[in-house]
Amino acid sequence: MNGSALPRLALTAGEPAGVGPELLVRLAATSLAANFVAITDKDLLERAAARCGVAIRLVDDDGGDIDVRPPGSLRVRHIPLVAEETPGHPDPRNAQHVLATLAEAADGCMQERYAAVVTAPLQKSSINDAGVPFSGHTEFFAARSHADVVMMLASPELRVALATTHLPLNAVSSAITAASLEQTLRIVHNELRTKFGFEKPRIAVLGLNPHAGESGHIGREEIDTIIPVLETLRQQGMVLLGPLPADTAFVPAQRHHYDAVLAMYHDQALPVLKSEAFDRTVNLTLGLPFIRTSVDHGTALDLAGSGQADPSSLIAAARMALDLVDRRNKFPSPR
Template identity: 45%
Template sequence: MAHNPVESFPIIAITSGEPAGIGPDIILTALNEQTFSARLIILADPELLKERALALGITADIQTLNKPGDAKAHKQGTISVLPIQMAKKATAGTLDIANSAYVLETLKQAGEGCIRKEFDAIVTPPVHKGILCETGVHFSGHTEFFQAQCQSPHVVMMLATEAMKVALVTTHLPLKDVSAAITEQSISLVVKALNQDLQEKFGVAQPKILVCGLNPHAGEDGHLGREEIDVIIPTLNKLRQEGLNLIGPLPADTLFTPKYLNDADCALAMYHDQGLPVLKYSGFGNAVNITLGLPIIRTSVDHGTAIDLAGTGKANNGSLKVAIQHAINMANNAKKFSK
């Protein structure tokens, strides 16, 4: 099969994550083990990667770029870096507030590069929210950072494995607040953004979306709660009239079975712990976090900074590899859709 010329390979920006965590480790090991059909650019301090490679016993060809357009197709063992200098040398396993501005700068430059079309997608290893917030800057997460940077009115959190995709109507809310947050507006915004990005970024012409009910047994005709009758069903019916292919609301305890999942493109859960435990059980360490509803493509790993594993060589890079591959696939699909 003929391959696309290198010039058509998407340019993927990869931020370095928390420098004291496993972000540098998984970048180095993933790019040292595998060749990706893309031009991969690490936004990082080159010295951080060189020192971590030495600690891990990795021989990597670390090349510094002047601009994104200088990037060549990735090949195993080659690390192309767009340099951003840290304020202080990082020590694996030891957080340092002095480098918080550096972490935020990598995200800022990645987002700006995507907005300027210098990058086709962003992949983000984990950051440490606590150390970032200690600077006085409120940092609630990558999702909110890029939402603000792109001035996007609404974004959707999706996690994906090879077997399933799960998106969320609400994300990090206390369980007692979820019911009030399930409204016609919130469901409609999420479903429309999800449907659009499945078309534009995943190449699904007519997405089929499974929708969870909120209550056990999807409310059992109102006996176990009325949110389905009062809000969810009427909203889904309106969206169906607009041409969307929505199945449900279905009981969450039966939706996540092959009978339904094998014939659908995505499941939509009403709250965080309704859908994500199933997905993480089936694919933790090989799942990817995807932000939908942005004008740019952003994927991320499904785990945290694992400060205690930094520099030990024990960090699992599986999720990063999946996040990179998803970013490549989504960038290629977006290019096809725009033609």
């Protein structure tokens, strides 16, 4: 890539029957300075653009660089659908198409054909209905790259990482082990330094139980697992607060004490983040050998085909990806 070339950002459209394709064409209509490469079915994008009333110019991707991208211009790495989409009605026959787009994005990033990948939402149930065990983008990219990863959602005001992701609530406690918690905190700490530029990150760690266990009266996970891990890592120089009660950790008076929060499970902290900044929150995967950002919402099947879906979160995800690429280029991590 020459010095003036725009970063090549891979875009995946997610569920063909959801809002993802419409979000992609709306993102392409912005003036963001990126060489967007949509990895999906070209005809799917044409139909999405027509539904949205967006003028778009689709060009087959030749792998080359560009210095300028006119708004509405979008390169496409064509991966055909198996069955034409019906907005709002996912078709399991297209599961392999969706998985192929993710594989191309991940492999392309690892081969440095793309600077980062930005993903639109997919329908996990449709992929599972096709007979393919699937729990989400995060887990797919982790397996594809053989990496240990952590899910983080970030807005301009708040960053929240998760110790566990898409698990039933009754499986969370047993999934939080000393080894897994230590590994998660090491990844979050390292990525806050390398991706976000915090020299000495401050991480607030939530307790699992109400009131962080109330000294063992409302559960012993804090005493038996969380506190010993925090003490060990503090001795190694990490700045770790907690375990904190989740019901007070996010009040404004507390937030200036930390740079990120580690929550124990998906719904412990994400409702706070999304209620405050739903259209400005970005999902990113820490620990991957490449940059991946995403929207913070689902496929919105009820809106699919209407042309009314709000692209704000995808635009925020693309902006964050560009910021992270720029930082990586200016401050490359030692190999």
